[in-house]
Amino acid sequence: MNEIQDIQSLYNEVREIIASARQNAVRSVDFCRVQMYWNIGQRIFETEQQGKERAEYGSYLLKNLAKRLEPEYGSGFSVRQLELCRQFYRIYPIANTLYSQLNWSQYKLLISISDEDKRAYYQLEAVNHCWTKRELERQINSQLYERLLLSNDKESVLAVARKERIPQQPQEIIKDPMVLEFLGLEQKASYYEKDLEQALITHLQKFLLELGNGFTFVARQKRILIEDDEFFADLVFYNRLLRCFVVIELKTDKLTHQDLGQLQMYVNYYDRMEKTQDENPTIGILLCTSKNDTVVKMTLPEDNSSILASQYQLYLPTQDQLKTEVESLLRLAEESKE
Numbered sequence: 001m002n003e004i005q006d007i008q009s010l011y012n013e014v015r016e017i018i019a020s021a022r023q024n025a026v027r028s029v030d031f032c033r034v035q036m037y038w039n040i041g042q043r044i045f046e047t048e049q050q051g052k053e054r055a056e057y058g059s060y061l062l063k064n065l066a067k068r069l070e071p072e073y074g075s076g077f078s079v080r081q082l083e084l085c086r087q088f089y090r091i092y093p094i095a096n097t098l099y100s101q102l103n104w105s106q107y108k109l110l111i112s113i114s115d116e117d118k119r120a121y122y123q124l125e126a127v128n129h130c131w132t133k134r135e136l137e138r139q140i141n142s143q144l145y146e147r148l149l150l151s152n153d154k155e156s157v158l159a160v161a162r163k164e165r166i167p168q169q170p171q172e173i174i175k176d177p178m179v180l181e182f183l184g185l186e187q188k189a190s191y192y193e194k195d196l197e198q199a200l201i202t203h204l205q206k207f208l209l210e211l212g213n214g215f216t217f218v219a220r221q222k223r224i225l226i227e228d229d230e231f232f233a234d235l236v237f238y239n240r241l242l243r244c245f246v247v248i249e250l251k252t253d254k255l256t257h258q259d260l261g262q263l264q265m266y267v268n269y270y271d272r273m274e275k276t277q278d279e280n281p282t283i284g285i286l287l288c289t290s291k292n293d294t295v296v297k298m299t300l301p302e303d304n305s306s307i308l309a310s311q312y313q314l315y316l317p318t319q320d321q322l323k324t325e326v327e328s329l330l331r332l333a334e335e336s337k338e
Contacts, residue, residue, distance in 0.1 A: 030103035041089030105133040124161040142179040173212045176310040182206040214241035244280040251288040257299040
């Protein structure tokens with residue numbers, strides 16, 4: 001029996017070694033490709049500078065270079081690709097600042113971002129959380145950075161990404177609005193809360209990506225028994241950065257004060273029955289299609305920091321939509337000062 005266990009243990013260890021080696025080999029090849037494109041971009045840029053007195057020289061250079069390279073090495077060296085190499089070098093002129101964890105497909109997404117702080121944020125988060133190219137693209141398209149700025153200042157957002165500080169408040173992690181385009185639910189379709197819940201569980205990995213840093217799934221339809229009354233919390237997570245439970249209630253219609261009261265009861269239950277002494281107070285998130293911020297403000301205590309109402313969208317937001325949202329929040333902030 002011991003021999004069988006030894007063989008199984010050895011087998012598992014060898015499999016991990018092989019898997020790790022293969023992953024490292026792929027990463028090494030990917031980064032060699034990144035370095036190749038950086039070196040190409042450097043040589044193109046330096047050669048262009050020698051003929052900079054002629055405005056058309058750069059275009060002439062790339063066309064002729066691509067004309068010679070493509071027949072020999074394929075479409076990976078087209079004029080467009082060579083332009084990207086040049087742009088890559090201009091944005092990252094120091095080779096030592098390149099991250100070996102990122103591949104060329106990810107860098108192509110990053111160099112398309114003109115804002116330096118925004119690009120730095122996505123670069124750091126992609127490295128910190130091992131985002132794939134598809135995950136990085138999704139986060140950029142969902143305008144994660146802009147949505148975080150709706151409730152946080154730029155310096156704190158970047159400081160968290162650089163791991164210079166740990167989030168202290170729920171608003172630093174939890175986004176409003178949340179974008180749930182990956183669920184595949186139609187915006188105008190009629191569906192029940194159980195359908196939304198099932199879709200979130202089916203796409204749990206993508207939902208965790210949207211929730212943000214440090215979330216771990218705990219329970220679905222968590223049974224809460226208070227004397228003879230039985231209740232069920234839709235979803236329960238734990239956030240290791242905030243070191244607290246996070247209870248999420250789902251609403252497929254407009255938020256009401258009764259919804260907030262019910263969520264407050266679930267939060268109180270977790271604080272009194274589940275939370276340990278070294279953990280922080282539980283956070284409650286009411287995920288709804290629409291909300292009245294005044295109703296939320298009047299229902300909850302003035303010093304509330306445990307209950308958050310967040311709207312969800314079933315489509316990727318446009319730049320104009322986010323601009324409107326930012327302007328609306330700024331207007332509300334100014335009104336609250338008066």
